[in-house]
């Protein structure tokens with residue numbers, strides 16, 4: 638209760654603070670959030686504390702010495718801001734009062750489809766104060782926090798209508814993906830991103846698209862998958878785990894003339910444009926999803942293109958391409974195979 642009182646006080650500047658017990662097993666996880674003007678239409682992104690801050694040393698301490706010593710360390714250092722994590726640039730431009738929301742409101746003061754951010758943390762409320770202080774240090778307008786003390790966040794993500802979940806915990810990411818929530822694993826790294834727009838890059842198969850063609854390729858080889866695609870050119874490919882989030886960005890983009898668009902989206906696929914591009918393009922057309930640029934690389938490396946784009950996040954299901962992205966300083970969201978692993 639003492640921790641809740643302190644957290645409530647820190648968030649009480651807007652509307653009504655609601656405190657919800659987030660665990661049935663034990664009374665140790667809590668969500669503190671602020672009622673939004675229009676939460677039904679908000680594009681809510683949930684991020685873990687390790688996705689937006691560099692907590693690697695602290696995580697090692699937690700693994701080696703347990704929650705007690707970890708919490709004591711975080712309390713002792715709670716006024717020292719954490720270093721930037723991989724997903725911080727993405728959150729910095731998409732948080733409330735940040736660039737994209739400001740442009741949406743400039744375009745339409747009545748706009749309801751605005752980004753909102755929930756911080757979902759494995760910390761308990763006591764160790765979470767350092768996270769809150771770091772959020773303030775970076776000037777992020779994040780007001781909703783869940784300190785779950787190790788509890789799986791996925792069921793809460795569903796209740797909050799979360800449209801994207803970024804986390805450094807693979808089992809939490811898989812749990813969200815299995816509930817149909819777009820989610821990706823973020824690995825700590827130093828990153829460089831473009832400043833002027835929100836740039837998001839999507840891989841094709843197993844990310845925007847389902848794994849149907851990838852499975853044919855794995856089981857029967859390249860010649861067979863080319864034939865498979867040719868035979869089905871008029872049938873849209875199934876939906877992949879990030880399709881719903883890409884559609885949201887696509888709908889936001891439609892509100893702006895191209896020269897004023899604060900969001901730029903890319904398809905960056907290993908497919909050959911000649912042999913496997915037609916069905917991919919027809920699928921995007923069928924969905925009504927326009928991307929600004931599409932690259933069909935026919936197996937060539939992705940990192941030289943990523944180094945030019947400097948996206949805020951790049952989603953891919955291939956560890957090979959994720960490693961290339963990490964090497965080029967690109968913030969990467971890995972879509973793990975989950976039930977196949």
Ligand SMILES: [Mg+2]
Nearest residue numbers: 840842843954
């Ligand atoms: Mg792929």
